[in-house]
Amino acid sequence: MLDFSSVSKKFGISTALDNISFTISSGEFVFLVGPSGAGKTTILKLIINDMVPTSGKITFDGKDITKLHSSQTPYLRRKIGMIFQDFKVLNDRTILENVSVALEILGKKKSEIISQSLKVLKLVGLGNKADFFPAQLSAGELQRVAIARAVIGNPKMLLADEPTGNLDPKTGWDILKLLSSINKKGTTIIMATHNADIVNSMDKRVIKLSAGKMIKDVKKGKYN
Amino acid sequence: MSGFTIALRYVKRSPYQALAAISIMTLTFFVAGLIFLVGLTSSTILTYFESRPQITAFFSDNKTTEQIADLQNKLQSTGKVSMIKYISKEEALQIYKDQNAQDPILLEMVTADILPASIEVSATDAKDLSFLADILDTEEGVEDVVYQKDVIDSLISWTSAIRTIGLMLFVFLAVVSLLIILTVTGIRIALRKEEIEILRLVGASGWYIKSPFLMEGMIYGVLGGFISWIVIYILILYATPFLKPIFTGLPITLPPPLIIMLLFLLGNSLGGGLLGVIGSFIAVKRYLK
Numbered sequence: 083m084l085d086f087s088s089v090s091k092k093f094g095i096s097t098a099l100d101n102i103s104f105t106i107s108s109g110e111f112v113f114l115v116g117p118s119g120a121g122k123t124t125i126l127k128l129i130i131n132d133m134v135p136t137s138g139k140i141t142f143d144g145k146d147i148t149k150l151h152s153s154q155t156p157y158l159r160r161k162i163g164m165i166f167q168d169f170k171v172l173n174d175r176t177i178l179e180n181v182s183v184a185l186e187i188l189g190k191k192k193s194e195i196i197s198q199s200l201k202v203l204k205l206v207g208l209g210n211k212a213d214f215f216p217a218q219l220s221a222g223e224l225q226r227v228a229i230a231r232a233v234i235g236n237p238k239m240l241l242a243d244e245p246t247g248n249l250d251p252k253t254g255w256d257i258l259k260l261l262s263s264i265n266k267k268g269t270t271i272i273m274a275t276h277n278a279d280i281v282n283s284m285d286k287r288v289i290k291l292s293a294g295k296m297i298k299d300v301k302k303g304k305y306n
Numbered sequence: 307m308s309g310f311t312i313a314l315r316y317v318k319r320s321p322y323q324a325l326a327a328i329s330i331m332t333l334t335f336f337v338a339g340l341i342f343l344v345g346l347t348s349s350t351i352l353t354y355f356e357s358r359p360q361i362t363a364f365f366s367d368n369k370t371t372e373q374i375a376d377l378q379n380k381l382q383s384t385g386k387v388s389m390i391k392y393i394s395k396e397e398a399l400q401i402y403k404d405q406n407a408q409d410p411i412l413l414e415m416v417t418a419d420i421l422p423a424s425i426e427v428s429a430t431d432a433k434d435l436s437f438l439a440d441i442l443d444t445e446e447g448v449e450d451v452v453y454q455k456d457v458i459d460s461l462i463s464w465t466s467a468i469r470t471i472g473l474m475l476f477v478f479l480a481v482v483s484l485l486i487i488l489t490v491t492g493i494r495i496a497l498r499k500e501e502i503e504i505l506r507l508v509g510a511s512g513w514y515i516k517s518p519f520l521m522e523g524m525i526y527g528v529l530g531g532f533i534s535w536i537v538i539y540i541l542i543l544y545a546t547p548f549l550k551p552i553f554t555g556l557p558i559t560l561p562p563p564l565i566i567m568l569l570f571l572l573g574n575s576l577g578g579g580l581l582g583v584i585g586s587f588i589a590v591k592r593y594l595k
Binding site for chain 2: 130132153156157158159160164170171172174183184186187231232235
């Protein structure tokens with residue numbers, strides 16, 4: 083499904099990623115671990131074509147995304163949901179509007195958008211807060227909104243960049259359970275984190291990075 | 307939400323910026339509307355004068371019909387004449403009788419002998435009137451040459467001056483409008499930087515992101531064009547009682563027919579919308595990369 087082949091990314095003289103290669107199959111749950119600046123976010127940004135590699139090839143769903151024209155990037159991103167540490171919700175829109183925007187961009191009918199958005203909000207446990215604004219929600223609830231928005235379009239892959247970074251341990255676990263249930267339904271998940279407890283308890287594939295180099299890729303790995 | 311709905315939301319959320327943009331658009335299209343109306347009126351009046359016998363030359367009694375025919379040929383050969391009509395003494399009497407049918411005392415005192423024969427000359431272009439008048443003035447046997455030189459000369463110079471100044475003012479205001487729309491849209495884009503980033507990340511197309519800004523510019527322009535049309539229409543209705551006597555005898559209908567005003571509204575709104583879209587398009591190109 084996703085293939086990194088000798089991918090390097092340089093910013094001027096500094097190297098963010100150095101000759102990275104890995105393949106992720108459909109339905110996998112993969113942790114990207116490593117200290118800050120290791121290159122985890124750079125990998126996620128390369129996958130959504132937010133930046134292009136300096137060298138190497140990235141294939142998603144059989145297509146070389148490094149050669150993708152900028153006008154095709156939105157279509158790639160519709161196949162890949164993404165959630166962030168800082169949630170990235172639209173503060174002047176209700177929770178329902180925040181989630182439905184992912185369907186609006188696909189040009190779906192209004193009635194379909196509303197019914198599907200309410201359904202997904204219910205799935206993430208926010209069915210009763212559809213008309214709330216982000217300011218009225220807790221951090222954990224905001225992350226659920228972001229997850230709802232990321233999965234509503236049935237993406238093939240979900241990228242999570244430190245999704246528990248701003249949450250207390252209990253809420254972090256709740257979010258992880260939610261991601262795990264999404265993964266069980268068939269969505270591939272790549273989660274960048276430095277939360278060792280979560281990684282160690284999940285027993286999933288772990289790709290470890292350090293200073294832009296891949297130092298470990300274990301099928302059922304631990305943080306260290 | 308459609309691009310239009312989002313654009314309306316932007317307008318509502320920053321009413322002062324919206325007011326500034328709509329005001330300048332209104333002013334621009336108010337000036338454009340006035341230029342249009344002045345241009346339309348003046349060209350109607352000029353066409354009217356151009357289509358009428360504009361020079362009348364009266365002959366002394368000793369001028370023979372052959373000499374008059376020669377004069378007519380001489381005038382035709384200039385290529386600047388659209389029509390020449392000869393009016394004999396008898397025809398002049400008939401015209402006199404028609405004009406004074408209500409006053410029999412005046413009719414009793416006049417016979418064909420005391421009225422001069424004449425020719426009425428229409429120019430293809432009003433600017434050539436003085437040239438034709440000079441030919442008639444220097445012709446032997448022509449007693450008097452009457453034409454509306456002053457009216458037409460001042461009409462041409464006023465119309466030309468109003469058009470020039472008006473167009474310069476319009477161009478200036480259009481540029482200012484464009485800059486204001488560009489600035490307002492630029493501020494909007496800067497304020498919504500985070501939202502734009504999020505929309506891009508969830509896979510929104512370029513058009514989905516840009517269309518609200520283009521629609522917003524269009525809304526300002528169309529509203530400006532519409533409001534200026536209302537102001538001008540009210541001014542015309544208010545001024546109609548004062549203007550009617552001035553235009554008596556001229557083919558000017560006051561207030562203008564509804565169809566003309568509706569076409570004027572269409573032009574103003576389309577022009578406004580276009581200017582608004584151009585302004586916001588430049589801003590989108592400049593600030594949304």
